[in-house]
Each structure stands twice: as C-alpha cells, then as structure tokens.
Amino acid sequence: MANGTGRPLIGVSTYLEAGTRWGVWELEAVLLPAGYPRLVQRAGALAVMLPPDAPEHAASAVARLDGLVIAGGPDVEPARYGAERDPRTGPPARERDAWELALIEAALGAGVPLLGICRGMQLLNVALGGSLVQHLPGHAEAPGVFGRHAVKPVPGTRYAALVPEETSVPTFHHQAVERLGAGLVASAYAEDGTVEAVELPSAGGRWVLGVQWHPEMGQDLRVMRGLVTAAG
Numbered sequence: 621m622a623n624g625t626g627r628p629l630i631g632v633s634t635y636l637e638a639g640t641r642w643g644v645w646e647l648e649a650v651l652l653p654a655g656y657p658r659l660v661q662r663a664g665a666l667a668v669m670l671p672p673d674a675p676e677h678a679a680s681a682v683a684r685l686d687g688l689v690i691a692g693g694p695d696v697e698p699a700r701y702g703a704e705r706d707p708r709t710g711p712p713a714r715e716r717d718a719w720e721l722a723l724i725e726a727a728l729g730a731g732v733p734l735l736g737i738c739r740g741m742q743l744l745n746v747a748l749g750g751s752l753v754q755h756l757p758g759h760a761e762a763p764g765v766f767g768r769h770a771v772k773p774v775p776g777t778r779y780a781a782l783v784p785e786e787t788s789v790p791t792f793h794h795q796a797v798e799r800l801g802a803g804l805v806a807s808a809y810a811e812d813g814t815v816e817a818v819e820l821p822s823a824g825g826r827w828v829l830g831v832q833w834h835p836e837m838g839q840d841l842r843v844m845r846g847l848v849t850a851a852g
Contacts, residue, residue, distance in 0.1 A: 632660065688723060
C-alpha cells in the first residue's frame, strides 16, 4: 500500500472557498465536510485531503494514493460537456473542475480505485464524454437540508453486489446524468428514473463507481468499504 501502514490511503478532493470564517479569521480556505474523512476512517482507511492544484500534478498525487474520492460540491461548468449554461446552474468552479478532471483521468489511467460522490459522479460522467441535466426538480430539499429517497440497484452490477436491496439514501442535488459517458453503465435508479449510480463494468479490471447521493451523511458503509477493499 502507498502509505505502508496496512490501512489504504484514500485521497478526497476538496472545496476552495473565499471569505471563510472561523475564530477571528476570514480567509480563503480549503474545505471538506467532516463526513467524508469520517466515512473513509469508519470504512477502515486513512483519509487525506486533496486541495485544488495545477492539473499537471494530478498524476503525481494519484500515484501516492491507494484510492480516490471525488467529493460533492458546486455544479460542473456546462462548457465542460458542450452545453450552454442554464440560468439555474450555479456559478463555475473552474479551478476545481480542472483539478478534479485531471485527478479522474489520472486514476483511470493508473487503475486506482475511484469513487465519485454527487458532483463527483457527475464529473466522472463528464470526464468520459457524458452530459448532465442542468436542473432536476424534486431531488433537493430546502437549501442546506438533506432529503431522502429510495434508490434501486441494477442486478448484476458492482453496486448491486455491494448493496443488493433497495435503500433510502441521503440526497441533495439539482443536476443529474443525462447521456452516459463512454463505457459507463447505470447501476442504480431513483423511482422517477433518475440515474443514481454509474460504474465501469468490472470486466475492465478497474474499480470505478459513482453515486448521486451522499453516503457521508448516512450510516451505511458498504459503498465506501467497497472502495477501501479495492484499494487494499
């Protein structure tokens, strides 16, 4: 393992936010909701934060990891998938888009196990040439409040092997997969037909999964344990 400790080292991408306040300070900050590293730790691995950096450093960063999580966050810039911006799409996070796309490309190229969460799943789809629905009603509660809805696995997929039954998951998103990226298959759906998980088939030898919900806001460790097992 990259860390030499017996516990896989899982990198998690982060936010980059201006004007963040804590204590007496108001500064630009690299942020990651605590649920992400806690989920990694509860699943039996070590967590390390990956702040936005120059894309050319992504391969070097990924080479030091046993697994990679692309975290949730702001909307992907529509230009990344050849679309005009819908008025309901949030402001771009270009530095983060560029860094995380480079991380995904590096992980796919090196065969490093990869989990995309919410935005991370959407960015994985975009990285492989897919597109997004820019506004999807009914999958987010009030701002800052996670909702729940049912997700049903597709039999025979990697996700279904991890979570074979229909489950209720924590959710907060207003965008979703539209056209699947090259090689990706849908491995779970919401009741309204929204794609809720995507993956590269296991026959390709790579562990690549994206989920539209937020496992870091729940108690179910099975998705993250799947990543940690693959990383080990």
